[in-house]
Amino acid sequence: MIKRIFFLALGTLVMVSLAAWGAGALWFQLPLGDLARKLALLAWPLFSLIALLALWRRRYRLPAIWLGLLLALLAWWSTIAPSHDRIWADDVARMVSGKVDGSMVTLDQVRNFDWRSDTDYTVRWAPRRYDLNQLRSVDVALSYWMGPAIAHTLVSFGFSDGRYLTFSIEIRKERGESFDGLAGFFKRYETVLIAADERDILRVRTNVRGEDMWLYRLQMPPQMMRSLFLAYLDEGAQLRRTPRFYNTLTGNCTTIVYQMARRISPGLPLDWRLLASGYLDRYLYQLGALQGQGGFDALRQRAHITARARAADQAADFSARIR
Incomplete structure (x- = not known):
């Protein structure tokens, strides 16, 4: 019985x-x-x-x-398969890829939109060249848009010439489409890798969409910075060859970054905060991966850049001002 x-x-x-x-x-x-x-x-x-x-x-x-x-x-x-052949929203219409020649990297599609509102913007995509020997920093940005447990994760690379390049794993929205977290479990969105200037991709979240953002400097040796940058290029090449669905739980903006980082540092532990991405900064702090003095609360206070981003707005030195 x-x-x-x-x-x-x-x-x-x-x-x-x-x-x-x-x-x-x-x-x-x-x-x-x-x-x-x-x-x-x-x-x-x-x-x-x-x-x-x-x-x-x-x-x-x-x-x-x-x-x-x-x-x-x-x-x-x-039978439901991902595709590159849809009518995409302008901000995810192109996917970055790159060519590496020694220390020089040429990216074919770097986004630098001028955002006036979420529907009013100037479309700009351009090729860019970066010297990996001039790579000096890696920052992780957490942009909160739906409560304290959920944040979008972006990774920004700083160069000695003052430029910053930000990579973002995002849903590839079709024109007129918006994100639904539940739909993300059911093959609703493809995945796209965007490379953009901070004045575009950080500012649109803080100044246009009203999100709240924290920016943390990572403690990372130069060789690991370089490896992570190249891992993004490899991820972009894979996505270009084989479209892939975004998954709210297993294939999102944070878990994909973790998978890339683990290829570089296989000992990175799994943690529930990789799913509740709003607490990713606490995970990074416990790993000793955040740069700066003081405890976590002090680091978090200094990392809060929303007010600085809104004050900097369209300034040409946006990246310097938010830091």
Whole structure:
């Protein structure tokens, strides 16, 4: 009796989980219009509940039908593939790639938009050259847009000539599309790597979108800085060759950076704060990766750049002013 209850409870947990996943898959991916999606969202959980009740009553025909429908759903899901061929929003329309010649790196698409609002901007993409021998710093920016636990992670490389280049792993929005964290679990967005000037990619978040930002200098030897920069170029090359879906949990702006960093330093530990990216700075502090004197609270206070960014606004020396 106890054994039967255990297996029924386990089966219930599995069916409920798969029913919830199937509802999300149908809602976010069914290409038949709103009415069909709403009907599917109603029908699939209802039939799952009926099949579950039948299972508890030892009637197996409906659970067998449910299993067949689930397999059909999984087969359909496997056909949904990422693509580079969509009508993209302007700010993610191009993806950076680079060529390395000794210490010199040439990037083909660096973004330098002039943002007046989230819908009013001047589009600018340009090639840039950087000398990795002049690489002097790496900063990590955390931009908070949805409470204290969720932040967008950006990594900025500073050079001795005063220039900063920021890399950002982002969703590749289609024109008119906006981010939905739940949709990010269900193959809704592709992934894109953007390289941009700080006056574009940091300022648009603090000054245009009203996000709150912290900027931390990392404690990192020159060779590791160089390796991380090249890891971004490798990530961009992989994305160009093979489009990939963004995943809110496993393939987001923080976990992908962690995967790149772990290729350079294999001993980096896994931590829950890699998923709750708003607490990434605490993780970095415990690793001893943040540069500066004092405890974490003092470092965090100095790293808060939102007011400085808004005051600097469109100034040509934006990067210097926020520091």
